[in-house]
Amino acid sequence: MATFVVSILAFIMLSRTPSRGTKEPIDVPGHPIFGHMPGMIRHGTTYPVLLGQQKDHPPIYAMRMFGQRIYTVSSPELASILMRKQKHLDTETQFIITVFQNMLGADKAAMKLLLSSTKPAAKKARTPFREEMRSIEHKLLAAGEPMEAFYESMITEVSRKIDPSGLDNSENSVPLLELLEEVLISAAGTALYGKNNPFVASPSLGKDYWLYDSQMSLFLLNLMPKYTVPEAFKARERLVAAFSAYHVREGEKDMSDIVRRRTEVARRYGCSDDYLGRSEVELLNGLLSNMVPTVIWMLVHTILDPGLAERVSSEIENFVQKPDLDTLSLAPGEIRKGCPVLVATYQEVLRLYSSSARAYQVMEDFMLTDDCLLKKNSIVTIPAETIHRNPKNWGPDALEFKVDRWFNPDRTLNSSGWVPFGGGSSICPGRFFVFDMILSTVIVVLYTYDLRASETRQPPGRKTRVMSGIRIPTEDVLVVATKKQQGKARISVIEKKSKQVI
Numbered sequence: 241m242a243t244f245v246v247s248i249l250a251f252i253m254l255s256r257t258p259s260r261g262t263k264e265p266i267d268v269p270g271h272p273i274f275g276h277m278p279g280m281i282r283h284g285t286t287y288p289v290l291l292g293q294q295k296d297h298p299p300i301y302a303m304r305m306f307g308q309r310i311y312t313v314s315s316p317e318l319a320s321i322l323m324r325k326q327k328h329l330d331t332e333t334q335f336i337i338t339v340f341q342n343m344l345g346a347d348k349a350a351m352k353l354l355l356s357s358t359k360p361a362a363k364k365a366r367t368p369f370r371e372e373m374r375s376i377e378h379k380l381l382a383a384g385e386p387m388e389a390f391y392e393s394m395i396t397e398v399s400r401k402i403d404p405s406g407l408d409n410s411e412n413s414v415p416l417l418e419l420l421e422e423v424l425i426s427a428a429g430t431a432l433y434g435k436n437n438p439f440v441a442s443p444s445l446g447k448d449y450w451l452y453d454s455q456m457s458l459f460l461l462n463l464m465p466k467y468t469v470p471e472a473f474k475a476r477e478r479l480v481a482a483f484s485a486y487h488v489r490e491g492e493k494d495m496s497d498i499v500r501r502r503t504e505v506a507r508r509y510g511c512s513d514d515y516l517g518r519s520e521v522e523l524l525n526g527l528l529s530n531m532v533p534t535v536i537w538m539l540v541h542t543i544l545d546p547g548l549a550e551r552v553s554s555e556i557e558n559f560v561q562k563p564d565l566d567t568l569s570l571a572p573g574e575i576r577k578g579c580p581v582l583v584a585t586y587q588e589v590l591r592l593y594s595s596s597a598r599a600y601q602v603m604e605d606f607m608l609t610d611d612c613l614l615k616k617n618s619i620v621t622i623p624a625e626t627i628h629r630n631p632k633n634w635g636p637d638a639l640e641f642k643v644d645r646w647f648n649p650d651r652t653l654n655s656s657g658w659v660p661f662g663g664g665s666s667i668c669p670g671r672f673f674v675f676d677m678i679l680s681t682v683i684v685v686l687y688t689y690d691l692r693a694s695e696t697r698q699p700p701g702r703k704t705r706v707m708s709g710i711r712i713p714t715e716d717v718l719v720v721a722t723k724k725q726q727g728k729a730r731i732s733v734i735e736k737k738s739k740q741v742i
């Protein structure tokens with residue numbers, strides 16, 4: 241509430257925006273109240289892309305809002321330089337407020353553990369609690385062994401749960417997004433929290449999670465969700481209560497390492513049971529709110545394009561080992577080599593549908609390049625959409641879904657031209673692990689079923705979202721699924737060998 245009020249006050253005091261220095265990025269036209277504000281609400285993180293378009297995509301440009309200048313970076317080269325100059329930026333404060341206070345509703349005691357002193361000089365430093373938590377997450381989610389047990393459990397659960405979910409009903413069409421939400425939250429519940437997890441005792445918590453997720457923009461922007469989206473607010477609180485109770489009873493013996501180790505750190509710093517409940521909602525969000533939309537976009541683009549479906553399907557047939565007809569054996573470390581078209585589909589989905597936009601505050605005036613000055617107290621963002629949907633970075637067909645662009649030998653791209661996981665010191669710790677998880681899930685589904693869209697001919701639109709990782713479709717996609725002839729009840733066997741670093 242406090243940040244909301246502060247934002248409103250800042251909003252009213254727009255006249256105090258400082259005038260532009262000669263070396264500062266150019267301003268894009270637009271009135272702060274009647275132009276940018278409704279633009280952001282209507283288009284979310286696509287708004288800066290639309291503004292850039294009007295000026296032929298300048299590498300960096302500014303808009304005035306909330307009494308501040310907000311710089312948007314659209315050039316991969318400048319994005320790399322900015323990531324190297326992070327010492328001039330506060331990468332933490334806005335992120336912590338947005339995620340822990342606005343999205344999760346953490347109380348004052350927790351915020352004190354998460355946020356450094358508000359004194360400008362110390363502001364950008366991470367607190368010891370944050371530092372330790374991040375280092376555990378990065379260690380456990382790193383490429384290689386640490387999350388193997390979780391991965392195995394999750395993919396086994398996916399293959400176990402997908403059949404009874406109703407997908408194998410060749411008579412009727414089923415809503416794919418709804419089905420994936422149900423299957424993946426239930427699989428994640430077991431893999432993360434053990435067989436007796438809160439979703440088993442109260443299956444309606446799964447629906448609560450997706451209701452909360454569907455209103456995420458209002459939480460992130462702190463637009464008084466308790467009153468504007470009361471049902472989603474109550475759903476979040478039911479999840480928090482269920483996961484707090486889980487921690488009061490000290491979890492379950494078969495909980496995953498990541499849950500156990502995060503809890504150990506939080507308890508050592510004196511976090512409350514309420515905070516522990518909220519922190520599980522954060523973990524579920526990192527995993528599911530990005531994984532489900534990525535999986536559905538991959539499936540939808542594949543099934544709506546017969547040529548792509550054919551290539552992906554023959555790759556999967558060759559890749560999956562078949563010890564007998566009823567089992568499916570996967571070696572996640574080999575996916576990159578064995579399924580290049582599927583990997584390109586994943587990369588193209590993340591290019592076109594990621595919508596993250598972390599905001600950093602400039603702590604002191606500094607020269608980003610010889611002729612580009614960033615001023616103290618401004619905000620600088622690198623929205624994934626501004627980089628990914630920019631024809632200067634991806635060519636005139638930047639807005640088209642084209643898997644083959646990833647095989648073009650002439651493609652020369654700065655590594656900051658594809659940034660679905662953010663960058664610099666705040667980069668997503670789940671980026672390696674989720675590759676195995678998402679691609680294996682798609683392999684399990686496409687190896688087991690023939691899927692056909694019953695009504696949709698074109699991929700649906702992307703729902704406007706503010707700041708979250710991946711856009712979701714504007715409407716669900718109805719599919720008819722027929723189980724492939726080979727095998728009956730498929731059980732996945734995970735080959736442990738040679739996990740590859742991506």
Ligand code: HEM
Pocket residue numbers: 374377381523526527530531534594596597598660661662663664666667668669670671673674709710
């Ligand atoms: C396709 C899948 C995913 C995408 C697109 C994605 C994207 C992102 C992005 C854009 C950020 C912010 C980075 C920044 O602003 O610099 C982030 C942060 C984070 N992600 Fe992911 N993510 C994915 C999967 C995961 C998974 C599977 C997990 C964990 C199981 C995870 C855990 C986190 C956490 C804990 C953070 C916060 C890091 C911090 O505290 O600074 N993510 N993710």
